[in-house]
Amino acid sequence: MAKANDPFESQDEDNDESEDEDVVEQDAVSLLSSDHLEVKQMFEEYRQLVEGNAGEDRRAELAAQICSALTVHAEIEEDIFYPAMRESIDDELLLDQAEVEHGSAKELIEQIESMDPGDALYDAKVLVLGEYVEHHVQEEENEIFPQAEKSGIDLDELGVELAERKRELMAELEED
Numbered sequence: 720m721a722k723a724n725d726p727f728e729s730q731d732e733d734n735d736e737s738e739d740e741d742v743v744e745q746d747a748v749s750l751l752s753s754d755h756l757e758v759k760q761m762f763e764e765y766r767q768l769v770e771g772n773a774g775e776d777r778r779a780e781l782a783a784q785i786c787s788a789l790t791v792h793a794e795i796e797e798d799i800f801y802p803a804m805r806e807s808i809d810d811e812l813l814l815d816q817a818e819v820e821h822g823s824a825k826e827l828i829e830q831i832e833s834m835d836p837g838d839a840l841y842d843a844k845v846l847v848l849g850e851y852v853e854h855h856v857q858e859e860e861n862e863i864f865p866q867a868e869k870s871g872i873d874l875d876e877l878g879v880e881l882a883e884r885k886r887e888l889m890a891e892l893e894e895d
């Protein structure tokens with residue numbers, strides 16, 4: 720109450736920089752949702768590159784970024800988020816469908832990664848990947864996340880795990 724007049728102070732509860740190992744940056748749902756938004760923006764940017772007849776280098780670079788971001792995102796969901804959901808929500812079929820959708824996306828990602836941007840169907844494959852991902856993201860955000868929020872699972876703790884694994888995987892990708 721003493722801080723009620725200061726909108727900045729009132730949000731500043733446990734802001735101890737020295738313990739940032741355990742600081743919850745984002746809960747699981749907001750971390751995964753920000754990934755979704757980021758990738759959606761990259762797909763929109765890709766469409767603009769195609770419409771603007773951008774050169775092969777720019778398209779290849781963005782496609783590679785999209786594929787890496789999706790690979791990391793799918794992996795943290797499959798390794799951490801989906802197993803946690805399987806234990807906490809009673810909807811195996813929904814999670815099975817999500818994994819099948821990941822499988823289709825991964826096949827397309829592998830194809831794109833083995834192609835050159837000048838190849839026939841390259842842009843189409845990237846854009847269709849965007850459509851798959853859009854559909855999948857809708858299911859996660861409209862069906863899985865609301866159940867996660869109701870399940871009572873510790874989404875903060877799960878967010879820390881997801882963030883850690885994401886950092887590791889991104890570092891591995893940068894080494895390649």
Ligand SMILES: [Fe+2]
Pocket residue numbers: 793796817821855859
């Ligand atoms: Fe997913």
Ligand SMILES: [Fe+2]
Pocket residue numbers: 751755792796856859
């Ligand atoms: Fe997702």
